[in-house]
Amino acid sequence: MASEGTLTLENVKAEDHRLPTDVKPVHYDLTIRTDLESCQFAGAATINLQIIEDTSSIVFNVLNLNIINASVVAYSTGWDVSDYSGDSLDVRIDVESERGIIDLPIILTAGHNVILKLGYEAEISGAPLIGYHRSAWQQDGKTKYYAVTRFQPIAARRAFPCWDEPLLKATYTVTMIHRKDTVALSNMDVEFEAPYIADQAQPNDGYFSKLFSRLAGGTTSDSSGMKITRFTKSPPMSTYLVAFANGPFSYIESSYTSPISGKVRPLRVYATPDLIHQAQFALDVTKAVMPRYERTFDIEYPLPKLDTIAASDYDAGALENWGLIIGRLNALLLDPENPDAYSTKTVAYVQTHEIAHQWFGNITTMAWWDTLYLNEGFATLMGSSTMLDQVFPEWKMNSYMVSEELNRAFDLDAKRSSHPIEVAIEDPKMLHQIFDMLAYAKAAAVLRMLSYYLGEDVFLKGVSTYLKSRLFKNGVTEDLWAGITSVTGIDVATIMDPWIKKTGFPVITVVESKDGISLRQGRFLESGSPDAEENETIWTIPLSLLTVSSDGIPHIDNRIVLDKWQNFIELDTTKPYKLNAGTVSFYRVLYPKARLLDIAKLAAQGITPFTPEDRIGLLSDALALAKAGLTETSLVLDLVDIFRNESEFYVWSSITSTLDAILDTWWEDQSIVDLVNKFRREIFGPMVKKLGYESTKDEPLDIKELRTLVISNAADANEESVVKELTIRFAKFLETGDDSHIPADLLKPTYITAARHGGSLEYDALKRIAENPATPSRETFAIWGLGAFTSGNAIEKTIDYALTEAKINKMQIYFVGLHDNFFARRLLAKKFEDKYDEVARRLEGTFNLQYLVQSAFIGLDTKTDYDHTQAFFKDKDTSSYKLMLNQTLDGILTKAEWNVRSTEDLRSWLASKNFAG
Missing domain, CATH: 2.60.40.1730 (tricorn interacting facor f3 domain)
Incomplete structure (x- = not known):
C-alpha cells in the first residue's frame, strides 16, 4: 500500500486482505x-x-x-x-x-x-x-x-x-x-x-x-x-x-539501571533446567545494551521487565515479543566453559537485534507489513553494527556489516526478481516472503549510508525524533523522513525514496581523463545490462570520494552526490582516489582495469589510505561485475592474489566467499575445481602453519575466527596435513568419547572433514551428536557434518531423514549442509521433487518451505536445470514462496551464463599460475 503521511484506521483503504475498518x-x-x-x-x-x-x-x-x-x-x-x-x-x-x-x-x-x-x-x-x-x-x-x-x-x-x-x-x-x-x-x-x-x-x-x-x-x-x-x-x-x-522453566537474572529515570529493571533469561547454565552470555549482552539503547534514542524502555526464553523447537531464530523475547537454543545459548567464536557472535547479534526491536517495532510499529523495514532494517543496523560496536569494539562489526549484511543485500537486489524495500502486499501469503534480505540487510545498508551522509549523531537524533513522534503508535516511511528532516533541514525523502521504493541499486562506471573522472550511473543486474524499462531510476548517490593530496594525506568527502545520470568530477588522476570510501554507500563501481589493480595494490600495503572495508568492497564489486559480464573473472582472481598476505578476518572471509562463488558455479567441472583447490591450498596452507590449531584463552575473537576459516578452507581444498590432523582428532573422539582435544572453534571443520573422508563409524557418531548434543552449536555442526559425506548411501540417508523425520526447525540446517556438498546437490533436488507434496503439507503456514526450495535448487548451474526447475513448479501453488522461487531461478540462470561466458578465461588464469599444491 502506498503511504501518504501517518496511516490511521480512518484512512486505511478497504482491501480483500485487510479486515473491515468498522x-x-x-x-x-x-x-x-x-x-x-x-x-x-x-x-x-x-x-x-x-x-x-x-x-x-x-x-x-x-x-x-x-x-x-x-x-x-x-x-x-x-x-x-x-x-x-x-x-x-x-x-x-x-x-x-x-x-x-x-x-x-x-x-x-x-x-x-x-x-x-x-x-x-x-x-x-x-x-x-x-x-x-x-x-x-x-x-x-x-x-x-x-x-x-x-x-x-x-x-x-x-x-x-x-x-x-x-x-x-x-x-x-x-x-x-x-x-x-x-x-x-x-x-x-x-x-x-x-x-x-x-x-x-x-x-x-x-x-x-x-x-x-x-x-x-x-x-x-x-x-x-x-x-x-x-x-x-x-x-x-x-x-x-x-x-x-x-x-x-529455570532462570538466571540480572538488572540494569535506566540512564534516563534511574529506575532498576529486572532482566531474566529462561530455559529448561538442563540448559540454563548456558544462558549467562545472553543475559550479559542484554544488561550491556539496554542502557545504551535508552541513551541513544533518549527513550526509556517502557515495560517493567525484559525476559528471554531459549526454546528447543522454534520456527524463527528469535522473535522480539515485547518484554518476552523467545528464540532458538542455538541463537541464545552458549557453552560457558568452551565457547566458540561463531556461536558467541550469533548469540550477541541475535539478542542485540531483538532488543533493538523493543524500540523499532514495539514502541513504534510499522502501520502495515509493506514497511517491515522500519522494524527489521533498524534492528539489523543496530544489532549488527551500532550497538555491538559499542559493546565489543574489538569485533570490528563495521567490517562485518560490509562483508556480510551489505553483500547479502547486494546479492538479492542484483536479481531481476528483486523488489522494493517497501513492497506492496497483495496477498497474506506474501507476508512470510518479505522477511528477506531486502527488509533486513538492504534496509540496514541504505540507512547506514544515510547515517554516513548526514553524520551518525545527527542521523540518530532524527531517528529519535521519529520514534518520539509515534510513541505507542504506528509509523510509515514518511514519518521517519519527517523526523530526520526536522533535525537536519535536508529533504531526506527526495534522497531516500528511490532507495526504499524502487527496485535495485546502481553501478557507477568510471571513465578517466587527465582532468578528472566521468561518472555514469545505471541499474546493476547480475545477469548483465538492464533493459530500458528496467533502467529508469535515478538514485541520489552519496559518493564518499576519497582523494589523496600531494603530501600523501587522504581526504574523504561524504557530502558529494551523483543525482543525475552522469557527471564529471575534477581531480588529479595521477594520484590515488577511490569512490565509496569505506564501502559506506549502496552501489558498485566499475573502474578501468588498470585503476582497479592500482587501488588494490595500494590497499594491500601495510600503510595505506584504504581500510579493510575498502578491500572487502573491491573484492565484492569485482566478483559481481565479473558475474554480470562487465569485467573478466580472471581480474577477480588477480585481486585475491594481491590480497593473499591479508591479516584481517573479514577480508579473508570475503576472499573465501569469492573463491566459493567460483566453485559454486564450476562445481561440475572437475578440472577447474582441482585448479581452484590448488590455489586455495597455496594461500590457506601457510596461514594454517602460522596460526596453528590451538587458541589461547585471551586470544582475540577475530583471530579465533580466522583460524577456523583458514583451517576449514584448507581442509575443503584437501590440504593433506590439515585433513590428517582433523581426522586424527575425530578418531580420538571416536575411541574415547571425549572431544576436549577438539577446540570449540574447530568442531565444525572437524566434523565436516571427518564426514568427507569417513564412513559408517563417522556417520553414526555424528548422528548421535545431532540427536543428543551437549550444546546447541554441536548439534548444528553435527547436522552440517551429516550432509558432508561423499558416499551415495550416506547422502541418501541424510536427505531422507531431512525430508521425512527431522524437526521442522532443523530441516533447513540439514539442507544447508547438503547444498554445500557437491556430491549431494543433484540428489537433493531430485529427492525434494519426489517428496514435494508431503513436505509442502507439513510446512504449510511457516517460513520454512521457501528456504528449502532455495537450498534444494540454487546449487544447480545449467540452462537445462533452469528449464527443468521452472517446469517442475509450473503446476504447484507457489503463492507462499513465489518471490524466493523466482530469485532461485534467476540464480541458476546467472550461473549458467557466467559459466558459458568465463570458463576459458578462468581456466587460462588458473593454468598459468603453476600452483605447487
Whole structure:
C-alpha cells in the first residue's frame, strides 16, 4: 500500500486482505488455561471494541480454534450503560480468509462501545511451530513438553480471536491458568499468583469456568494442582507482539539501571533446567545494551521487565515479543566453559537485534507489513553494527556489516526478481516472503549510508525524533523522513525514496581523463545490462570520494552526490582516489582495469589510505561485475592474489566467499575445481602453519575466527596435513568419547572433514551428536557434518531423514549442509521433487518451505536445470514462496551464463599460475 503521511484506521483503504475498518479493538482480557500433559489449551477472550462505522456484524481473525461460545454486550456511551446483550451467538468461520463473522440482529452505530466475549479451545501442536505451540525437551530419558508462542506475522489468530493487523493496537491483560509446578510468562510482570479455584471469582467473572474445567476432565470444581498467574496491563501493542509461555522453566537474572529515570529493571533469561547454565552470555549482552539503547534514542524502555526464553523447537531464530523475547537454543545459548567464536557472535547479534526491536517495532510499529523495514532494517543496523560496536569494539562489526549484511543485500537486489524495500502486499501469503534480505540487510545498508551522509549523531537524533513522534503508535516511511528532516533541514525523502521504493541499486562506471573522472550511473543486474524499462531510476548517490593530496594525506568527502545520470568530477588522476570510501554507500563501481589493480595494490600495503572495508568492497564489486559480464573473472582472481598476505578476518572471509562463488558455479567441472583447490591450498596452507590449531584463552575473537576459516578452507581444498590432523582428532573422539582435544572453534571443520573422508563409524557418531548434543552449536555442526559425506548411501540417508523425520526447525540446517556438498546437490533436488507434496503439507503456514526450495535448487548451474526447475513448479501453488522461487531461478540462470561466458578465461588464469599444491 502506498503511504501518504501517518496511516490511521480512518484512512486505511478497504482491501480483500485487510479486515473491515468498522470496529476497532481497544483492550483484550485474555485468559489461557494450559495443560501440558494433554497438550491442549482453552481460552477466554473479553475484547473491548469501539464502533467506528455503523455495522451489523463483527469480523475478526481466527484460525484452528474451536469457538465454544460467544456473546456481545453493546453500550450507548462509555462502558457503563448497556442497551443490548446477546448470548450464545453463532460464529461463522471462513477458513480461507481466516476470519470469524458474527451477524447481529441489531445495527451497532458509530461511537458506541461493545464487549465481545469468546470461549474457545485448541491443541498445543508441534507442527507447524506457529501460534501457541509445544516445544520438546528430555527429562530423565522421557520427552516432555512446554508451550511458547510464535505469532509474527499473522499467527496470533491461532491462539486467540483477534484483529491480527499491526495497525490495530490495543492494550492487553493476560491471565494464565496452569499446573502449580510450572512457570507462566507473558509480556508484562506478574500482578498476582494464587491457587486456582474453579467457580470462584476469577478473571472474566467465572464466565468460562466450565470451559476451563474441560481440560481437567472433571467437574467445574476440579482445579487441584492448578494455579493462576495474572499479569499487569500492557501498553498498546500489535497482536504479533503478544506472547505467553508455560513450562518447567529455570532462570538466571540480572538488572540494569535506566540512564534516563534511574529506575532498576529486572532482566531474566529462561530455559529448561538442563540448559540454563548456558544462558549467562545472553543475559550479559542484554544488561550491556539496554542502557545504551535508552541513551541513544533518549527513550526509556517502557515495560517493567525484559525476559528471554531459549526454546528447543522454534520456527524463527528469535522473535522480539515485547518484554518476552523467545528464540532458538542455538541463537541464545552458549557453552560457558568452551565457547566458540561463531556461536558467541550469533548469540550477541541475535539478542542485540531483538532488543533493538523493543524500540523499532514495539514502541513504534510499522502501520502495515509493506514497511517491515522500519522494524527489521533498524534492528539489523543496530544489532549488527551500532550497538555491538559499542559493546565489543574489538569485533570490528563495521567490517562485518560490509562483508556480510551489505553483500547479502547486494546479492538479492542484483536479481531481476528483486523488489522494493517497501513492497506492496497483495496477498497474506506474501507476508512470510518479505522477511528477506531486502527488509533486513538492504534496509540496514541504505540507512547506514544515510547515517554516513548526514553524520551518525545527527542521523540518530532524527531517528529519535521519529520514534518520539509515534510513541505507542504506528509509523510509515514518511514519518521517519519527517523526523530526520526536522533535525537536519535536508529533504531526506527526495534522497531516500528511490532507495526504499524502487527496485535495485546502481553501478557507477568510471571513465578517466587527465582532468578528472566521468561518472555514469545505471541499474546493476547480475545477469548483465538492464533493459530500458528496467533502467529508469535515478538514485541520489552519496559518493564518499576519497582523494589523496600531494603530501600523501587522504581526504574523504561524504557530502558529494551523483543525482543525475552522469557527471564529471575534477581531480588529479595521477594520484590515488577511490569512490565509496569505506564501502559506506549502496552501489558498485566499475573502474578501468588498470585503476582497479592500482587501488588494490595500494590497499594491500601495510600503510595505506584504504581500510579493510575498502578491500572487502573491491573484492565484492569485482566478483559481481565479473558475474554480470562487465569485467573478466580472471581480474577477480588477480585481486585475491594481491590480497593473499591479508591479516584481517573479514577480508579473508570475503576472499573465501569469492573463491566459493567460483566453485559454486564450476562445481561440475572437475578440472577447474582441482585448479581452484590448488590455489586455495597455496594461500590457506601457510596461514594454517602460522596460526596453528590451538587458541589461547585471551586470544582475540577475530583471530579465533580466522583460524577456523583458514583451517576449514584448507581442509575443503584437501590440504593433506590439515585433513590428517582433523581426522586424527575425530578418531580420538571416536575411541574415547571425549572431544576436549577438539577446540570449540574447530568442531565444525572437524566434523565436516571427518564426514568427507569417513564412513559408517563417522556417520553414526555424528548422528548421535545431532540427536543428543551437549550444546546447541554441536548439534548444528553435527547436522552440517551429516550432509558432508561423499558416499551415495550416506547422502541418501541424510536427505531422507531431512525430508521425512527431522524437526521442522532443523530441516533447513540439514539442507544447508547438503547444498554445500557437491556430491549431494543433484540428489537433493531430485529427492525434494519426489517428496514435494508431503513436505509442502507439513510446512504449510511457516517460513520454512521457501528456504528449502532455495537450498534444494540454487546449487544447480545449467540452462537445462533452469528449464527443468521452472517446469517442475509450473503446476504447484507457489503463492507462499513465489518471490524466493523466482530469485532461485534467476540464480541458476546467472550461473549458467557466467559459466558459458568465463570458463576459458578462468581456466587460462588458473593454468598459468603453476600452483605447487
